[in-house]
Amino acid sequence: MRDLESILRANEPRYYLAVEFQDEIIPRLREIIEVGEALFASKAVYFASLVRSSEVVNVIGSCLRPGKSKEIRVAAAAGLRNLKDGTTALFETALSDEDLCVRKAAIYSLRTAPKSFAVPMLLKIIQEEDLPFLKELAAKILKEIG
């Protein structure tokens, strides 16, 4: 088993190594997310999204809460692109975040969401989002996924 901290302390973490981990690593990831400094913790959030565990949805959901730091919320919104199921409410939370970075990461994540869900979400963003560049991004991704 590789050393989690060594992976996450790297300047450019090898996130693909997350597939080597399962449920047993979740408590340690939660601990890093709670007490680690912002950059280290944000790496742990994104790494968690790639771990093969049913707990991942709960980890990412807790990281999207408004009280969490911006780095954590952005990493969680980006992590949504790696989740398969149970993400509807998480996307809604991320897409209504006050921070544009969180919303942008969530829009990018819609690229890999089920089309039946992603298309209405993207149409809603195009209609309701205030920032022109996020509207444009949503339109671009809508065109990509068709």
Next chain:
Amino acid sequence: MNGNLPLKCLRLHAKVLFEPDMEIEDAIAKAQKVFDSARAGIRIDLVTTEEIRLPHLECLETAPCEDNIVGPEQEDLFNNREDVMPGDVVAYFVYMTVPPNDGCAGFPEGKPGFVIVHNADQWTLAHELGHVLGLEHVFDRFFLMVEGGTAQIKDPPPDLSAEEIECMRDSEFLVDCEDGEEDGQ
């Protein structure tokens, strides 16, 4: 170890989308300290510093940095080369990358540069610059290019091997210094 190598210069520009926690001059001084202590004969000249307002790129979506490929947002960011000569290197200071990295040294062809996040470690700029100059990761915590992260560096300033110095000095992004100094250390 390297004798007095003819001094080569790297023309660096700073484009600031988000103000870093560490002063840019201090980060560059750290990189210079690495080069000087290794007697690499490389001088970093900070040519320009510019604040640029690109809120849509402050949290920059990046391709996997280790593959040295770039995504559309990196292409967009690296097009910002105002007042930058061909071959000059640009350091772009952003809030964070997505996925989270300390920095990222992938750059589009002909637009050398790298990205640094606002809360990067003191040696990150030097590390990313090392990548731009052709260096790969190593597995020794005494070295700048340590794979496990510059925050883990032991006994700073971090080292450069003779091979790494040779590699960097061969980079097309280093030029002869106009004042023709030698590394006198």
